[in-house]
Amino acid sequence: MASCITMVFKCGQMLIWFYFLLLNRYQRVVVNGSQSSWSDMISGVPQGTVLGPLLFLLYINDITDNIQSNIRFFADDCIVYRTIRSQDDSCKLQNDISSLLRWAETWQMRFNSEKCHISSISRQRNKSSPVYYLGTDMLSNVSSHTYLGITVSSDLKWHEHISNICLKATRTLNFVRRSTFSGS
Secondary structure, eight states, X not given: OHHHHHHHHHHHHHHHHHHHHHSSEEEOOEETTEEOOOEEEOSSOOTTOSSHHHHHHHHTTTTXXXXXXXXXXXXXXXXXXXXXXXXXXXXXXXXXXXXXXXHHHHTTOOOOGGGOEEOOOOSOSSOOOOOOEETTEEOEEOSEEEETTEEEETXXXXXXXXXXXXXXXXXXXXXXXXXXOOOO
C-alpha cells in the first residue's frame, strides 16, 4: 500500500516538473547584434535538452494506431511503406497517408507535402506509379531518395549512392586543399 502511494506521489511530482519545464518560456532572435523583442513560446519542446527527444516520442506515441502499412521512425523522420500487389494495397497505403494527416491535424502538427515523396521500388522495367495525396496535395514520385545517409534508388542499384558519396568526398577534399597552408 505504501509503495502505491509513493508511486502516485512521484508521478504527480513528475507531472509538476514537466509543467514547469514547459511553462513561461520566451524566445527572441538575435542577428548581427540586433535583437527582436521577447515573445511567448506557447508550444514546442525546448531544443537542445536531454528531455526533448523523449517528450517528442511521447507526443507522437500514438501515430501508428490506425496504420496498416509498415512505418519506421528515426528522430523526426518517418517512412511509411507497403508492398503494392493490387489496387487494394494501393488504397490501403492512401488510407494510411490520410490517417497520418488526420493524426497531424488532431495534434496540431503539419506534414510538409513538399518533403513527402512516393518512391516505387522494383526491379521490373514497367512498374506502375499510383498517385497518392496528402490532403489535397499530390505527392511527387521520385526515382531515388536519401534515408539515413543511404541513397535508395527505385531500381535498387547503387550508382546514385556511390556518386553522392564520391561528390561529398570530393567537396571535402577540395575544402581541405583550399584550407591548407602551402609552405613553399
